[in-house]
Amino acid sequence: MSSTGDASGLAVHTEGLTKRFGQQVAVDAIGMAVPRGAVYGFLGPNGSGKTTTIRMLLGLVEPSSGSRSLLGLPLPSGAGQALPRVGSLVEGPAFHPYLSGRSNLARLDAADPLADPRTAAGRIDAALDRVGLRAAAKKRYRAYSLGMRQRLAIAAALLAPRDLLVLDEPTNGLDPQGTREVRSLIGSLAAEGITVLVSSHLLAEVEQICSHLGVMREGRLVAQGTVAEVRGAGPMLVRVQTRQPEAAAAVLRELGVTQVVTTVGEVHGTPGDLEPEKIVSALVYAGVGVQGFTVAVTSLEDLFVSLTGEGFDVSG
Amino acid sequence: MSAVEVGSGTAVDAGVGAGSAIRPRRRWSTRFLRSELRLIAGRRRNQMGLLVLAAVPIIMAIAVKVSTPGPGEGPNFLSSITSNGLFVPLAALGVEIAMFLPLAMSMLSGDAVAGEANLGTLRYLLTVPVSRTRLLAVKYVSLCIGALWGVTAVALPGAVIGIALFGTGDLTTLSGSQISFGVAVWRVVLVMLYLAAGLAGLAAVGLFISTLTEQPIAASIALLIFTILSWILDSVPQLSWLHPWLIVHEWMSFGDLLRDPIAWANVLRGLFVDGVYALVFWLAAWARFSSKDITS
Numbered sequence: 001m002s003s004t005g006d007a008s009g010l011a012v013h014t015e016g017l018t019k020r021f022g023q024q025v026a027v028d029a030i031g032m033a034v035p036r037g038a039v040y041g042f043l044g045p046n047g048s049g050k051t052t053t054i055r056m057l058l059g060l061v062e063p064s065s066g067s068r069s070l071l072g073l074p075l076p077s078g079a080g081q082a083l084p085r086v087g088s089l090v091e092g093p094a095f096h097p098y099l100s101g102r103s104n105l106a107r108l109d110a111a112d113p114l115a116d117p118r119t120a121a122g123r124i125d126a127a128l129d130r131v132g133l134r135a136a137a138k139k140r141y142r143a144y145s146l147g148m149r150q151r152l153a154i155a156a157a158l159l160a161p162r163d164l165l166v167l168d169e170p171t172n173g174l175d176p177q178g179t180r181e182v183r184s185l186i187g188s189l190a191a192e193g194i195t196v197l198v199s200s201h202l203l204a205e206v207e208q209i210c211s212h213l214g215v216m217r218e219g220r221l222v223a224q225g226t227v228a229e230v231r232g233a234g235p236m237l238v239r240v241q242t243r244q245p246e247a248a249a250a251v252l253r254e255l256g257v258t259q260v261v262t263t264v265g266e267v268h269g270t271p272g273d274l275e276p277e278k279i280v281s282a283l284v285y286a287g288v289g290v291q292g293f294t295v296a297v298t299s300l301e302d303l304f305v306s307l308t309g310e311g312f313d314v315s316g
Numbered sequence: 317m318s319a320v321e322v323g324s325g326t327a328v329d330a331g332v333g334a335g336s337a338i339r340p341r342r343r344w345s346t347r348f349l350r351s352e353l354r355l356i357a358g359r360r361r362n363q364m365g366l367l368v369l370a371a372v373p374i375i376m377a378i379a380v381k382v383s384t385p386g387p388g389e390g391p392n393f394l395s396s397i398t399s400n401g402l403f404v405p406l407a408a409l410g411v412e413i414a415m416f417l418p419l420a421m422s423m424l425s426g427d428a429v430a431g432e433a434n435l436g437t438l439r440y441l442l443t444v445p446v447s448r449t450r451l452l453a454v455k456y457v458s459l460c461i462g463a464l465w466g467v468t469a470v471a472l473p474g475a476v477i478g479i480a481l482f483g484t485g486d487l488t489t490l491s492g493s494q495i496s497f498g499v500a501v502w503r504v505v506l507v508m509l510y511l512a513a514g515l516a517g518l519a520a521v522g523l524f525i526s527t528l529t530e531q532p533i534a535a536s537i538a539l540l541i542f543t544i545l546s547w548i549l550d551s552v553p554q555l556s557w558l559h560p561w562l563i564v565h566e567w568m569s570f571g572d573l574l575r576d577p578i579a580w581a582n583v584l585r586g587l588f589v590d591g592v593y594a595l596v597f598w599l600a601a602w603a604r605f606s607s608k609d610i611t612s
C-alpha cells in the first residue's frame with residue numbers, strides 16, 4: 001500500500017519546527033524524520049508538545065517557524081495533495097453525538113472530495129470491520145464507550161487508502177485488552193507498508209511495535225532514531241551479584257563508576273568509559289566474592305525516564 | 317455567492333509516488349452539502365424549532381377565525397382581508413421575522429463552525445481534508461437553505477390553515493385593489509424569498525461570529541444580540557443616518573411586494589443591503605478562519 005520514490009524517503013520531515021503560544025514555547029525547533037515504512041513511536045510526557053507537533057503536521061496549526069513536509073510534499077502548499085493520503089487521530093475521538101457511528105463515518109466520507117460515493121458503503125463497512133465495530137455501527141455515538149469511540153476514530157482514519165497514519169495517543173482510555181488490539185491493528189497496518197506515527201505518553205504501550213522512536217521533553221526532541229540507536233545512546237549499566245554489596249560498592253566507586261546503587265545481593269552503577277574487565281579484576285583483587293556480573297544497556301524504560309527528566313509527570 | 321461547492325486546488329498530480337492512495341479528484345459534488353443539510357435537518361433541536369415556527373401562523377389563524385364576525389356582519393375592511401387565507405402566512409411572516417426567524421438563524425449559525433469546534437469534529441473535517449474555503453462555502457450555503465426552510469416552515473402551514481379556514485377569494489392588496497388567488501400565491505412566494513434573503517445576510521454575520529468562538533451557544537446569543545440591537549437602533553430617529561445600513565431596516569418593506577403594482581424601490585434597497593452583509597461578513601469569516609489555529 002505504500003508509495004515510495006519521493007526523493008527524501010521520509011514520510012514526515014520537519015526542520016526547526018517551532019510553535020509558540022504567547023510566551024510559552026510548546027514545540028521548540030524540532031527536526032523530525034520518520035522514514036517510509038517505519039512505525040515511529042512519538043513519546044513524551046503529557047504537555048511535552050506531541051499533539052501540537054501533530055497538529056502542525058496536519059495543517060491545523062500554523063508553525064511559528066520552521067518547515068514541515070508530509071510524504072515528500074511541503075506544507076502548507078502540498079496539504080491538498082498529501083492529506084488525502086494521511087489518516088489521522090488527533091487528541092482523542094470527536095464525532096456528532098446524536099449520529100450513529102456509521103452516519104458519522106458517512107459524513108466524513110461525504111466531505112472528502114476524492115471519495116467515490118459508489119464505494120462509500122463498502123469502505124465504511126470495511127473500516128468498521130477492521131476495528132471490530134460493525135455490530136455497534138447503528139448505535140448513536142453518545143452511547144459508545146470510550147474504547148468504542150477510540151476505535152471509531154481509528155476507523156475514520158482508515159476510510160480511504162492511506163500511505164501514512166498519524167495516531168495521537170490511540171490507546172488512551174483503553175483497557176489492557178483494547179490496548180493490545182490497537183497494537184496488533186497498528187502492527188498489521190504497518191505490515192501492509194503503511195507508515196505509522198503513533199504518539200504516547202506511555203512507553204510500554206508502544207515500544208513492542210515501534211521500529212523508530214522520537215522522544216519529546218518540554219517541547220524539544222531529545223532523542224530520535226531506530227529503537228537500537230536510541231537505546232544505544234543511553235548509558236551502559238554494570239550489575240554485580242555478590243554477598244558483600246557494601247565492599248563491592250566501595251570498589252566500584254573507587255574505580256570511578258557513577259550512580260552506584262546497593263541493594264540486597266546486588267550493586268549496579270554506570271561505568272562510563274571504564275572497561276568491564278577492569279571492574280571484574282578489581283573486584284577479585286579486593287577479595288569480593290562475585291556471583292554474577294552483567295553489562296547491559298539501560299532498559300528503554302529507564303532511558304525514557306532519564307531522557308524526559310521528570311518521568312511521567314506533566315511538563316509545561 | 318455561488319451556491320456551488322468547489323474543491324480547492326487543482327487535480328491531484330498522480331506523478332508523486334505510485335501509491336494506491338492516489339485517487340482521481342471528483343471535481344463537482346454536492347455530497348458534502350447534502351450531508352450538511354441532513355445533519356441540520358436531523359437534529360432534534362432544529363426540528364423542534366421548525367415546529368415552533370409553524371405553530372405561530374396556526375395560532376394566529378385560529379385566533380382570527382374565532383374573533384371574526386360572520387360574513388356581512390363585521391366592518392367591510394376586515395372581511396375583505398379575511399376573504400383570502402393567504403393573509404395568514406403573510407401576517408405570520410411579519411410577526412416572526414422580527415425575532416423568531418432570526419433566533420432560528422442564530423441557532424443554526426452557532427452550530428456551523430463553533431459547534432463543530434466544540435465537538436472537535438472540525439479538526440477531523442479539516443484533515444479529511446476539506447479546504448477551509450470550501451468548508452465556509454458549504455456551511456454558508458447550508459445556512460441559506462436553512463433560511464429558506466425557516467420561512468417555509470412559517471408560510472406553508474400558514475397558507476394551508478389560512479386557506480382551510482378562510483378560503484381562496486381575492487386578496488386585497490395594501491393599495492386597496494384586489495388580486496386573484498393565483499397572483500396572490502406568487503406574491504407570497506416573493507415575500508418568502510425576500511425575507512429568506514434578509515436571513516441569509518444575517519446568517520453571514522452569524523457565520524463570522526461562529527468562527528470567533530468554540531462555544532456554539534455564545535455564538536447564537538451574540539447573533540441574537542446583534543439582531544436585537546439592529547432593531548433598537550432602527551427605532552431611534554436620531555440615528556436615521558445609520559438606518560439604511562441596518563440589515564433589519566428594510567425587512568418590513570416586504571409589504572411593498574403586496575402593493576399593486578409592486579413597489580420595488582425599498583425591496584431592492586433591502587436586497588442590496590442583504591447582499592453587502594453577506595459579502596462583507598462571509599469575507600470576514602474567511603479572513604478569520606483561513607488563518608486560524610485549530611486547537612479545539
Ligand SMILES: Nc1ncnc2c1ncn2[C@@H]1O[C@H](COP(=O)(O)OP(=O)(O)O)[C@@H](O)[C@H]1O
Nearest residue numbers: 021026045046047048049050051052053316611
Ligand atoms: N491552544 C493552546 N494555547 C496555549 N497553550 C497550549 C495550547 N495548546 C497546547 N498548549 C501548551 O503546549 C504544551 C504542549 O501541549 P501538547 O502539544 O498538547 O502536549 P502533549 O500532546 O505532548 O501532551 C502544553 O504546555 C500546553 O499547555
Ligand SMILES: [Mg+2]
Nearest residue numbers: 050051091169
Ligand atoms: Mg497530547
